[in-house]
Amino acid sequence: MSEGRFDQQAWLARIGYRGSLQPTIATLNALVSAHAHTIAYESLDIMLGRTPRLDLPSLQRKMIEGGRGGYCLEQNMLFRAGLRSLGYTITSLQGRVVRGMAIDAPRPAIHMLLKVDMPEGPYLADVGFGNLAPTSALLLRPGVEQDTPHEQMRFIDVGGELTLQAKLSDAWEHIYRVIPYARYDSEYEITNWYTGTHPDAPYRSNIIVAKPGPNRTRITMFNRRVTVRYPTGAAERRHLTDDAQFRTVLREEFGLRMTDAEIRNCVDVMERKGEKGAPHPFFT
Template identity: 70%
Template sequence: MTDAHFDQSAWLKRIGYSGSIAPTLETLNRLIVAHSHAISYETLDIMLGRPPKLDLASLQSKMITNKRGGYCFEQNMLFRAGLRSLGYRITSLQGRVVRGLAIDAPRPAIHMLLQVELPEGPYLADVGFGNLAPTSALLLAPQVEQETPHELMRFIDVDGELTLQARLNRGWQHIYRVIPYPRYDGEYEITNWYTGTHPETPYQGNIIVAKPGPNGTRITMYNARVTVRDAEGQARKRWLAADSEFRDVLCGEFGLNLSNEDIDRCIAVMKAKGTGDAPHPFFA
């Protein structure tokens, strides 16, 4: 998989970024904010029986040209291509998701993330973790509380794997453990196929969409439940009823370019296979 045919100008236009493109920490932080606010996290193609494709042409076609979102592999591979086109040095990594679980839970490595090599040190960049993706770069060092435009975050060491935590209204919450070894794209292809096709993953039957908002807010959609969480961690929830409300939220609030046919199919799949209003720790 090569970044040779990446359209840098189209990506920057898609995310609404017009600032400095010097490969610095300041630029990186601004790019993370721009990308994460412009391109929503979403897994709807999996509901529609279309396992995500990770080649760069497909990623650009889906998320840039066709103005859709994507999940972790799609988001972070597109973001990686953008960073590399600007001269950043990137190490591709994987993480073990422990959101809602014990911090040392024996979890598979099913999340993609990026390590950006900067003069200030190695930094984590991740625009693909749904409702808790960091909205700034984070120094990969333990026990350092780091401000972001949203949650306060930190890493703690767990047997050689730095565990990302976010400060929410119930205290420090685990997100994922970072595996500190470079990964090949072929490993992402294998994991993407598993998460995109396994019948028991939550993506098969549930509408899952998320994006950060202004003033420290985050908006998440899980089936008919739409949650807006403020900077203090207080959540305001509402439930959708009419099909037209789903269209308004998906296309309006999340900015997804979806046809009425695809939205109708997602609603039908949700009704047939989804878990309804059941809580889910990854997409609360």
């Protein structure tokens, strides 16, 4: 993929960032926060029969010009292009998602994340993990409890893979294990095809959207269920009952530019094929 076609100014305008462009930790943290709060995590194109495209022009058309969000591969590839345009040195990595599972569960590497090399050390940047994406960069060092604008987070070593954990209420919960080896974009293309087309992947049948909110809240949507989670661990849940509510939530609360027909098609797929019970553990 050619990074030369990246429109830095359009990206910065899209995420509402007007701060320093010097490639420092402070700038990195501000960019992570701005991007995560503006461009929602979502996988709705897959429900519409559109396997996500990972080439940079397509990512910009969709998420910058088109007012849409994306899932991990789309989000972090766009964010990577933005960081590189500002002079950051990036290594592309993958992770094994263990949310809701044993910390050493034998999981495939299907999550994309970024390592940012700074004078202070290597940092993780990830704007694409839905309901628990870190809202600041994190020092890739085990045993250091790190504050973010949302949860406190840390890494612990599990067989040579640093496992990201978030403190939810009073408990540390696993998110994913970071594989410490650089990945090629062709490997992400394989992952993208698997997650976007496999019949058992949750994205084909379920409305999945997430975004960090103000005052350390997080808002998630799984089919009809919309949840606002507070830093205390308390949560407010509501269930959507008609198309008008779906349109309001997707457009106004998550900022997605979608047509009435697209939203109706997603609801139709969800009604026919979606999970009927509690949300998938990755997206609670």
